[in-house]
Amino acid sequence: xxxxxxxxxxxxxxxxxxxxxxxxxxxxxxxxxxxxxxxxxxxxxxxxxxxxxxxxxxxxxxxxxxxxxxxxxxxxxxxxxxxxxxxxxxxxxxxxxxxxxxxxxxxxxxxxxxxxxxxxxxxxxxxxxxxxxxxxxxxxxxxxxxxxxxxxxxxxxxxxxxxxxxxxxxxxxxxxxxxxxxxxxxxxxxxxxxxxxxxxxxxxxxxxxxxxxxxxxxxxxxxxxxxxxxxxxxxxxxxxxxxxxxxxxxxxxxxxxxxxxxxxxxxxxxxx
Amino acid sequence: xxxxxxxxxxxxxxxxxxxxxxxxxxxxxxxxxxxxxxxxxxxxxxxxxxxxxxxxxxxxxxxxxxxxxxxxxxxxxxxxxxxxxxxxxxxxxxxxxxxxxxxxxxxxxxxxxxxxxxxxxxxxxxxxxxxxxxxxxxxxxxxxxxxxxxxxxxxxxxxxxxxxxxxxxxxxxxxxxxxxxxxxxxxxxxxxxxxxxxxxxxxxxxxxxxxxxxxxxxxxxxxxxxxxxxxxxxxxxxxxxxxxxxxxxxxxxxxxxxxxxxxxxxxxxxxxxxxxxxxxxxxxxx
Amino acid sequence: xxxxxxxxxxxxxxxxxxxxxxxxxxxxxxxxxxxxxxxxxxxxxxxxxxxxxxxxxxxxxxxxxxxxxxxxxxxxxxxxxxxxxxxxxxxxxxxxxxxxxxxxxxxxxxxxxxxxxxxxxxxxxxxxxxxxxxxxxxxxxxxxxxxxxxxxxxxxxxxxxxxxxxxxxxxxxxxxxxxxxxxxxxxxxxxxxxxxxxxxxxxxxxxxxxxxxxxxxxxxxxxxxxxxxxxxxxxxxxxxxxxxxxxxxxxxxxxxxxxxxxxxxxxxxxxxxxxxxxxxxxxxxxxxxxxxxxxxxxxxxxxxxxxxxxxxxxxxxxxxxxxxxxxxxxxxxxxxxxxxxxxxxxxxxxxxxxxxxxxxxxxxxxxxxxxxxxxxxxxxxxxxxxxxxxxxxxxxxxxxxxxxxxxxxxxxxxxxxxxxxxxxxxxxxxx
Numbered sequence: 001x002x003x004x005x006x007x008x009x010x011x012x013x014x015x016x017x018x019x020x021x022x023x024x025x026x027x028x029x030x031x032x033x034x035x036x037x038x039x040x041x042x043x044x045x046x047x048x049x050x051x052x053x054x055x056x057x058x059x060x061x062x063x064x065x066x067x068x069x070x071x072x073x074x075x076x077x078x079x080x081x082x083x084x085x086x087x088x089x090x091x092x093x094x095x096x097x098x099x100x101x102x103x104x105x106x107x108x109x110x111x112x113x114x115x116x117x118x119x120x121x122x123x124x125x126x127x128x129x130x131x132x133x134x135x136x137x138x139x140x141x142x143x144x145x146x147x148x149x150x151x152x153x154x155x156x157x158x159x160x161x162x163x164x165x166x167x168x169x170x171x172x173x174x175x176x177x178x179x180x181x182x183x184x185x186x187x188x189x190x191x192x193x194x195x196x197x198x199x200x201x202x203x204x205x206x207x208x209x210x211x212x213x214x215x216x217x218x219x220x221x222x223x224x225x226x227x228x229x230x231x232x233x234x235x236x237x238x239x240x241x242x243x244x245x246x247x248x249x250x251x252x253x254x255x256x257x258x259x260x261x262x263x264x265x266x267x268x269x270x271x272x
Numbered sequence: 273x274x275x276x277x278x279x280x281x282x283x284x285x286x287x288x289x290x291x292x293x294x295x296x297x298x299x300x301x302x303x304x305x306x307x308x309x310x311x312x313x314x315x316x317x318x319x320x321x322x323x324x325x326x327x328x329x330x331x332x333x334x335x336x337x338x339x340x341x342x343x344x345x346x347x348x349x350x351x352x353x354x355x356x357x358x359x360x361x362x363x364x365x366x367x368x369x370x371x372x373x374x375x376x377x378x379x380x381x382x383x384x385x386x387x388x389x390x391x392x393x394x395x396x397x398x399x400x401x402x403x404x405x406x407x408x409x410x411x412x413x414x415x416x417x418x419x420x421x422x423x424x425x426x427x428x429x430x431x432x433x434x435x436x437x438x439x440x441x442x443x444x445x446x447x448x449x450x451x452x453x454x455x456x457x458x459x460x461x462x463x464x465x466x467x468x469x470x471x472x473x474x475x476x477x478x479x480x481x482x483x484x485x486x487x488x489x490x491x492x493x494x495x496x497x498x499x500x501x502x503x504x505x506x507x508x509x510x511x512x513x514x515x516x517x518x519x520x521x522x523x524x525x526x527x528x529x530x531x532x533x534x535x536x537x538x539x540x541x542x543x544x545x546x547x548x549x550x551x552x553x554x555x556x557x558x
Numbered sequence: 559x560x561x562x563x564x565x566x567x568x569x570x571x572x573x574x575x576x577x578x579x580x581x582x583x584x585x586x587x588x589x590x591x592x593x594x595x596x597x598x599x600x601x602x603x604x605x606x607x608x609x610x611x612x613x614x615x616x617x618x619x620x621x622x623x624x625x626x627x628x629x630x631x632x633x634x635x636x637x638x639x640x641x642x643x644x645x646x647x648x649x650x651x652x653x654x655x656x657x658x659x660x661x662x663x664x665x666x667x668x669x670x671x672x673x674x675x676x677x678x679x680x681x682x683x684x685x686x687x688x689x690x691x692x693x694x695x696x697x698x699x700x701x702x703x704x705x706x707x708x709x710x711x712x713x714x715x716x717x718x719x720x721x722x723x724x725x726x727x728x729x730x731x732x733x734x735x736x737x738x739x740x741x742x743x744x745x746x747x748x749x750x751x752x753x754x755x756x757x758x759x760x761x762x763x764x765x766x767x768x769x770x771x772x773x774x775x776x777x778x779x780x781x782x783x784x785x786x787x788x789x790x791x792x793x794x795x796x797x798x799x800x801x802x803x804x805x806x807x808x809x810x811x812x813x814x815x816x817x818x819x820x821x822x823x824x825x826x827x828x829x830x831x832x833x834x835x836x837x838x839x840x841x842x843x844x845x846x847x848x849x850x851x852x853x854x855x856x857x858x859x860x861x862x863x864x865x866x867x868x869x870x871x872x873x874x875x876x877x878x879x880x881x882x883x884x885x886x887x888x889x890x891x892x893x894x895x896x897x898x899x900x901x902x903x904x905x906x907x908x909x910x911x912x913x914x915x916x917x918x919x920x921x922x923x924x925x926x927x928x929x930x931x932x933x934x935x936x937x938x939x940x941x942x943x944x945x946x947x948x949x950x951x952x953x954x955x956x957x958x959x960x961x962x963x964x965x966x967x968x969x970x971x972x973x974x975x976x977x978x979x980x981x982x983x984x985x986x987x988x989x
């Protein structure tokens with residue numbers, strides 16, 4: 001019965017190629033040029049293919065700063081996302097299952113977390129107060145705090161679809177709250193967790209402002225873009241090679257989880 | 273029956289501590305600091321002077337207008353385009369999975385990287401966009417350098433980058449519409465357009481609410497992309513409230529910029545909270 | 559029960575505390591001292607810093623200097639301020655002199671230098687707070703002047719202008735000869751300010767004592783006839799159509815290229831940009847000269863100069879590191895330090911250390927600059943080194959005036975408003 005709509009398909013493929021792929025092709029071409037040609041900023045084939053030397057230059061720049069930045073960003077992303085997923089799931093679980101006195105307050109706080117722009121300077125002040133300013137754990141906790149709301153909303157909607165009978169069965173089997181949560185509920189959240197992990201990893205990995213303020217001195221990948229766009233000089237070929245390199249991790253993540261993201265969303269955000 | 277609830281409130285505790293210390297406390301502290309003249313080194317209490325100074329800021333009126341324009345344009349475009357793309361990408365077309373991936377991918381790329389790339393592509397003399405327009409005989413404008421276009425050009429790039437997420441939310445919404453409704457409509461001989469109007473549109477409503485709220489919040493607070501592409505320029509013509517605040521912070525006026533943050537917070541809340549109530553109430557009535 | 563997940567998460571959280579930062583090279587080198595040195599990330603300055611670090615370590619084997627970079631501009635200012643206020647600053651750091659240094663509260667956050675007599679007075683003035691000198695010079699003087707292409711001048715039959723009227727007459731001829739007379743590059747907003755900031759020698763020649771009166775809020779850009787001219791002239795150049803066609807979207811890179819290739823004749827810019835010229839167009843550097851921004855009176859015309867950046871010692875540096883840091887500063891402020899800098903990067907202006915000379919092969923524009931500096935009364939420091947009052951929004955205002963978005967008078971007035979916030983923040987009298 002299914003009749004595929006060929007003309008529309010071809011039009012869609014062509015339009016998407018122009019609108020969405022040309023900019024990436026441009027990044028790729030720029031990354032392969034020499035410095036003088038890149039400074040012309042035009043969409044052209046590299047006169048000399050300098051892909052490998054540019055790559056080496058970018059990696060070696062500033063005492064292998066990109067490598068350090070990669071390690072820092074990986075630690076930051078993995079820990080912050082793991083932290084916010086576990087903590088948010090716990091909140092969402094109780095919030096959905098147990099309407100109580102705290103219910104209204106917590107709903108309000110969750111919404112506030114989405115709406116209120118974080119106050120950068122006072123946050124620095126607080127971090128200094130607890131001795132975590134300029135440290136990786138400090139930045140991780142900040143990212144967790146800023147990401148919690150989104151995750152709670154996503155999880156709460158999903159937990160609503162898990163029948164309460166499951167909880168009751170587990171409780172009758174003698175499970176305590178921790179066991180109920182980690183053995184029964186958490187595994188069931190798998191598909192929505194994948195969505196949250198992908199979205200939040202990308203957010204944290206691409207975060208530019210927070211590391212700039214809360215972790216001065218230690219580079220994360222977004223800050224390496226500064227290496228090649230200075231006040232007096234701009235090395236566009238290296239800048240675009242750098243953009244290319246820091247786009248690869250999200251790309252890999254995406255290729256792995258592409259199909260799962262939609263299925264997680266189906267049960268999550270829409271009903272939130 | 274007295275027994276401990278399987279849903280203990282201490283589950284709130286770890287998240288509550290992190291969130292309270294690093295989000296709630298700074299937010300309240302900002303109310304105090306907004307009343308001080310504060311360099312990073314010391315602060316003096318000066319009452320409401322910062323708010324007076326902030327509202328006198330020349331770029332501010334423009335900043336507010338721009339913020340509203342930016343928020344409405346980006347979230348409006350994301351709703352329309354996201355829905356259109358979602359309908360397209362749930363219909364029977366070839367290479368559907370590939371198209372979904374392509375549309376979603378910009379969401380994953382760093383905002384700064386996107387900003388830098390498009391600044392180059394939109395260069396009025398040598399950028400690809402105007403070269404192509406030129407080849408077609410059209411004299412393209414200075415997208416980012418003409419005061420009348422700068423803000424909208426950035427908004428376009430914002431839509432380019434963000435439409436994938438809106439599409440995804442809509443796809444999720446459309447996929448979850450029970451097939452019986454669609455079948456029933458088709459059996460009744462409804463045209464594609466009326467299926468869209470009377471089945472898909474109302475049933476994708478929760479998705480619409482999510483897209484509007486998320487993209488409006490994002491649009492009103494938006495900063496990264498504007499900063500990467502125009503820095504509020506040319507001059508002050510594409511300044512939004514968030515970029516005015518950031519410039520004040522950069523200039524070392526920490527108290528003043530914190531006051532600005534409090535104002536922005538009030539504005540976003542005043543717009544989003546009633547809107548979200550309104551949209552959600554309508555949903556219940558349906 | 560399966561609390562493993564939490565435990566694992568917490569463990570990672572704890573472990574990660576140790577591993578941020580310095581994975582590139584190891585912290586400890588036996589019993590030697592390692593100094594961290596923060597500089598901005600411009601190609602010039604980071605190369606100079608690396609050069610100094612290398613030569614200093616060679617001369618002092620027990621001490622290693624590790625260079626860290628930060629962004630430039632206001633983002634960099636913030637990082638420096640934040641790190642100073644948290645006591646988390648590197649052992650030594652490079653930063654602007656003049657009004658930006660004053661905003662760091664030097665009395666509270668920095669350690670004065672041991673031997674201030676070794677430096678040129680223009681520099682010492684720029685790093686002095688309450689009678690104490692806080693920095694040693696890093697790099698050379700910079701001029702806010704006009705770089706010009708000699709070949710383009712010859713082709714249009716014009717010579718270096720002595721007054722603003724000559725300058726505008728030249729522009730008409732240059733335009734007729736088919737080159738863009740004045741290069742402007744507003745995509746990098748800081749480059750828009752030269753007609754205003756670089757005119758300061760002319761302003762103070764016309765109104766002696768302007769800087770002091772300005773600091774005390776007794777004169778303003780909008781009300782001083784000499785000072786407002788900078789804004790008016792910026793607009794004149796725009797209205798006469800003397801700018802390059804792509805002034806709104808061009809960047810410094812483009813400006814330098816236009817100048818070197820001769821498609822643009824004159825570029826009002828900081829002379830530090832010569833570095834870019836010699837890096838990208840080495841063979842053209844000899845064709846590029848420099849002259850001061852012309853004023854009304856040819857006899858009083860002169861060059862506005864920016865003092866070199868300084869290297870400073872934060873109050874947080876202690877013990878063995880403090881001794882090592884003092885040694886490092888003494889090295890930077892010595893003739894050997896100047897040579898090390900000249901080797902690391904071709905110098906773009908005279909040094910502020912007494913007894914330092916420039917190599918003979920410096921570009922033509924640097925030689926032109928030296929002529930002004932050597933002639934008594936033909937150069938003065940820019941306003942930002944004589945007064946702590948400098949507004950943060952001047953560059954945006956200049957872009958608006960120079961693009962025809964705002965009138966020069968409204969621009970000057972807006973800048974006066976902008977400056978007021980800064981003065982109040984500093985708690986100056988009279989504001």
